[in-house]
Amino acid sequence: MSILRSLAQRDRVFDFLVPAASPVDVRHGPILYLEDVTVSFDGFKAINDLSLTIDDGELRCIIGPNGAGKTTMMDIITGKTRPDSGQVWFGSRHDLLTMNEPEIASLGIGRKFQKPTVFEALTVFENLELAMAADKRILPTLTARMNGEIRDRIDEVLEVIGLKALRGRPAGILSHGQKQWLEIGMLLMQRPRLLLVDEPVAGMTEQEMERTAELLTGLAGKQSVVVVEHDMGFVRSIARKVTVLHQGSVLAEGSMDQVSSDPRVVEVYLGAEAEEETV
Ligand SMILES: Nc1ncnc2c1ncn2[C@@H]1O[C@H](COP(=O)(O)OP(=O)(O)OP(=O)(O)O)[C@@H](O)[C@H]1O
Numbered sequence: 001m002s003i004l005r006s007l008a009q010r011d012r013v014f015d016f017l018v019p020a021a022s023p024v025d026v027r028h029g030p031i032l033y034l035e036d037v038t039v040s041f042d043g044f045k046a047i048n049d050l051s052l053t054i055d056d057g058e059l060r061c062i063i064g065p066n067g068a069g070k071t072t073m074m075d076i077i078t079g080k081t082r083p084d085s086g087q088v089w090f091g092s093r094h095d096l097l098t099m100n101e102p103e104i105a106s107l108g109i110g111r112k113f114q115k116p117t118v119f120e121a122l123t124v125f126e127n128l129e130l131a132m133a134a135d136k137r138i139l140p141t142l143t144a145r146m147n148g149e150i151r152d153r154i155d156e157v158l159e160v161i162g163l164k165a166l167r168g169r170p171a172g173i174l175s176h177g178q179k180q181w182l183e184i185g186m187l188l189m190q191r192p193r194l195l196l197v198d199e200p201v202a203g204m205t206e207q208e209m210e211r212t213a214e215l216l217t218g219l220a221g222k223q224s225v226v227v228v229e230h231d232m233g234f235v236r237s238i239a240r241k242v243t244v245l246h247q248g249s250v251l252a253e254g255s256m257d258q259v260s261s262d263p264r265v266v267e268v269y270l271g272a273e274a275e276e277e278t279v
Contacts, residue, residue: 024091024107024193026056031194031224037076037086046072047083048248059220061235062228064245065269070228074196078111079104110192114199116179120172124163124182127171128154131186153189161185162211177208181215194224201234213237244269
């Protein structure tokens with residue numbers, strides 16, 4: 001009876017509609033804070049005294065040569081890899097090194113891997129619906145009203161990722177770029193506070209890259225977005241602040257113009273990239 005009464009309260013905000021990471025405290029500092037983080041694999045320091053902060057709502061690009069530690073850094077943030085030493089905080093309240101992967105994800109840290117992993121036989125709409133249902137908090141209490149609210153959320157996300165017209169089509173018919181956007185949409189269903197995006201434009205057409213740039217820059221502000229990318233044209237098109245990783249630590253940080261004119265960055269990374277482009 002009390003459940004029925006609570007469902008009838010039209011002004012009630014259901015838990016699943018509250019941003020997943022509402023407890024994250026960013027009042028006095030960054031949303032992500034890494035200090036002196038080190039991790040070794042068989043004695044080799046993949047991450048070496050890495051310190052880095054990401055502000056709430058920021059869009060940050062991380063670049064660096066192969067093996068610089070970009071993926072390992074993402075693995076540490078999401079709890080997949082434990083560092084040997086250092087600190088990793090989400091806001092000022094959550095020590096990520098005391099939490100496991102599902103706990104970290106449920107705080108509102110979403111990760112998009114390079115390869116899209118959508119359910120090809122399901123429609124675009126169903127993929128988004130499933131991403132929401134993966135949130136265990138809503139399963140026990142599905143009601144008609146909640147279904148309506150999930151539909152509204154799906155509509156919102158479809159708009160953001162630009163796939164409204166394809167909502168009823170199987171994900172298998174989507175282009176590579178559209179699959180990437182759908183997967184970003186699946187992460188957005190859970191209202192993350194921080195999105196980690198690994199090489200989003202690899203394999204995309206120019207047009208898809210432009211659309212992805214709009215999508216990611218549009219997400220910033222509402223959530224924090226960290227993009228690891230090798231395509232310097234793309235980075236230039238979206239970047240506000242760029243961090244260059246090299247041998248597991250920060251080599252340089254600043255605007256794209258600042259880092260691309262830094263001789264150390266040119267030497268270890270951009271010089272090699274430029275040579276590759278001219279080959
Ligand atoms: N599980 C592991 N065991 C051993 N060595 C590892 C492991 N994971 C990463 N490494 C090593 O750590 C270093 C950093 O790797 P990482 O994948 O983080 O670099 P990256 O910057 O993401 O490179 P890329 O741009 O090629 O993806 C590399 O030398 C890699 O070989």
